[in-house]
Amino acid sequence: MSRLSAATRAALLGWLMLGLALVVVVGPFLWIAVASFKQPIAILSGTWSFTPTLDNYADVLLSKRSDFLAGMRNSLIVATVSTAIVLVVGTLAAYSLHRFAWARWVTLGFLSWTLAFHMIPVLTLVGPWYLAFKQLGLYDTRLALILTHVSVNLPMAVWLMMSFFKDIPPEIEQAALVDGCHPLSAFWCVVLPLVVPGLIAAGVLAFVFSWNEFSIALNLVSQTNATVPVVVAKFAQDYEIQHGQMAAASILATIPALALMVFGQRFIVQGLTMGSVK
Amino acid sequence: MSRPGAPRRGIVEALNRTFRHWSLLPAVLVFALLTAYPIVNLLRMAVSTIEFREGREIWSFTPLRNWDLLLADSALGPVVFNTIVFVVVAVAIEMVAGLALALLIGGLTRGKAIMRTLMIIPILVPPVAIGSMFKLMFNHDFGVFNQILGYVGIAPVSWLGSTSLALLSVIIVDVWHWVPFIFLILFAAVEGLPKEVLEAARVDGATRWQLLRRVTLPLLMPALTVALVFRAILAFKTFDEVYLLTGGGPGTSSELLSLHLYKVFFEQNQLGYGALLSVFTIVGVLSLMVLARWLTQRWSLR
Numbered sequence: 001m002s003r004l005s006a007a008t009r010a011a012l013l014g015w016l017m018l019g020l021a022l023v024v025v026v027g028p029f030l031w032i033a034v035a036s037f038k039q040p041i042a043i044l045s046g047t048w049s050f051t052p053t054l055d056n057y058a059d060v061l062l063s064k065r066s067d068f069l070a071g072m073r074n075s076l077i078v079a080t081v082s083t084a085i086v087l088v089v090g091t092l093a094a095y096s097l098h099r100f101a102w103a104r105w106v107t108l109g110f111l112s113w114t115l116a117f118h119m120i121p122v123l124t125l126v127g128p129w130y131l132a133f134k135q136l137g138l139y140d141t142r143l144a145l146i147l148t149h150v151s152v153n154l155p156m157a158v159w160l161m162m163s164f165f166k167d168i169p170p171e172i173e174q175a176a177l178v179d180g181c182h183p184l185s186a187f188w189c190v191v192l193p194l195v196v197p198g199l200i201a202a203g204v205l206a207f208v209f210s211w212n213e214f215s216i217a218l219n220l221v222s223q224t225n226a227t228v229p230v231v232v233a234k235f236a237q238d239y240e241i242q243h244g245q246m247a248a249a250s251i252l253a254t255i256p257a258l259a260l261m262v263f264g265q266r267f268i269v270q271g272l273t274m275g276s277v278k
Numbered sequence: 279m280s281r282p283g284a285p286r287r288g289i290v291e292a293l294n295r296t297f298r299h300w301s302l303l304p305a306v307l308v309f310a311l312l313t314a315y316p317i318v319n320l321l322r323m324a325v326s327t328i329e330f331r332e333g334r335e336i337w338s339f340t341p342l343r344n345w346d347l348l349l350a351d352s353a354l355g356p357v358v359f360n361t362i363v364f365v366v367v368a369v370a371i372e373m374v375a376g377l378a379l380a381l382l383i384g385g386l387t388r389g390k391a392i393m394r395t396l397m398i399i400p401i402l403v404p405p406v407a408i409g410s411m412f413k414l415m416f417n418h419d420f421g422v423f424n425q426i427l428g429y430v431g432i433a434p435v436s437w438l439g440s441t442s443l444a445l446l447s448v449i450i451v452d453v454w455h456w457v458p459f460i461f462l463i464l465f466a467a468v469e470g471l472p473k474e475v476l477e478a479a480r481v482d483g484a485t486r487w488q489l490l491r492r493v494t495l496p497l498l499m500p501a502l503t504v505a506l507v508f509r510a511i512l513a514f515k516t517f518d519e520v521y522l523l524t525g526g527g528p529g530t531s532s533e534l535l536s537l538h539l540y541k542v543f544f545e546q547n548q549l550g551y552g553a554l555l556s557v558f559t560i561v562g563v564l565s566l567m568v569l570a571r572w573l574t575q576r577w578s579l580r
Contacts, residue, residue, distance in 0.1 A: 093305035124556035128316035151312035250407040
């Protein structure tokens with residue numbers, strides 16, 4: 001070691017730490033992925049050599065005891081509908097706050113409220129939501145989840161879209177208005193196409209948050225309308241814990257969000273760096 | 279222009295004239311109905327006892343009862359203590375590790391993009407799946423943690439089942455989950471560092487340590503603040519992983535605030551007392567928010 005220069009040693013140390021970080025980040029997935037292909041005996045013995053089996057996946061997806069596919073369907077409906085609403089409502093609000101000369105107290109009040117709401121632990125509100133939805137007859141419906149997910153994801157969409165709107169040079173819009181465009185068509189035909197990356201970023205984030213959301217879904221719906229996280233939690237909590245199924249369900253629950261994020265990553269990083277750090 | 283088009287034009291014109299107002303209205307409605315109204319309702323619930331009889335809720339005005347429950351809640355002390363320990367320790371580790379990773383990967387000449395993609399995977403996994411994955415890995419008999427301990431000759435440890443280790447185990451999982459978040463924010467900032475300034479300092483003969491301490495860190499301060507504030511808020515709300523990993527146990531040794539709220543509301547069915555606790559939580563969070571704002575303003579004025 002003493003023959004190496006200080007710079008080489010620092011570089012080596014750096015690579016070593018990076019390698020370690022990579023193992024720590026990716027390792028758990030590999031371990032769980034391997035476990036999901038094991039028979040119960042192989043899991044319990046902790047062996048590394050085993051005959052892979054698809055039984056766990058088949059059990060999670062196809063067995064009558066498992067609600068996983070129903071959960072997938074519920075999650076898909078809730079996440080898609082709530083994301084669509086969040087995008088429409090959030091984009092309009094962000095544009096309104098950005099473009100129109102609202103009084104200072106309106107803008108400030110709106111943004112402070114979203115910030116405050118975003119900071120509050122969501123479980124403080126699940127109680128009142130539970131009572132309100134019971135009164136309205138919406139308890140244990142997908143609509144209850146859609147509405148609450150909209151309110152939870154709206155602050156993020158408004159902030160993200162505002163930072164994208166701010167990036168558009170005002171001249172472009174003024175030119176459209178001078179040329180005789182209505183405010184509405186200036187927004188629809190000129191501004192909106194320019195913020196498509198923002199829409200993708202906000203959409204992917206809202207979908208993934210909704211897909212992953214657990215504490216609301218746990219308390220506002222029961223078995224028939226349960227989403228994927230609730231079903232996964234059940235696998236981990238049953239009296240006779242089924243370890244293989246637990247691993248397979250975790251992997252299956254992760255895939256959709258992961259695939260979407262890989263697609264949307266570029267836009268999200270763009271939005272993140274625009275809003276917070278610049 | 280033909281007559282049938284006229285009413286439609288009228289609608290479009292009206293939409294245009296009122297665009298400013300109706301564009302903000304839906305968002306205001308969502309927040310009023312789904313956040314403001316429940317918070318007002320919390321205040322009402324906090325002075326009431328709510329019971330369900332034959333499927334109907336029965337409210338009675340009992341302000342003192344909820345206070346009595348609060349004073350009698352022996353779990354509350356440990357819960358507040360656990361939450362503070364959890365937030366401080368987890369966020370501190372995550373900040374240091376996230377910064378180190380951002381600087382290391384930012385200094386690479388090749389493979390930055392792929393490293394970034396791999397590093398952010400943990401943020402995307404459903405927290406429930408993370409909880410269930412680590413529950414398997416922490417398993418006493420076949421979990422990978424005890425397997426590794428076995429290789430170096432240490433007897434298996436009960437990660438989730440012992441009062442001294444349960445909170446630590448939850449912190450380990452949280453660190454794994456959220457270091458990538460800090461990394462992502464700081465990495466963007468590291469990439470945006472002005473190269474000329476760093477180069478100038480290097481030419482002037484600054485050592486690596488001086489460069490980090492006197493140039494890089496001060497330049498990263500805004501990003502570090504953003505990362506710290508966002509992460510601390512999120513850490514304070516942690517629920518999913520604890521619910522799955524330990525359920526707050528053994529005893530109350532790993533019970534965090536959100537989990538306690540859940541237990542009061544939905545396991546003990548104390549909607550009134552839960553609301554009182556929620557009101558305190560909201561007031562606490564908002565005062566912290568005001569305090570943080572005040573501190574950063576003073577700090578930036580200096």
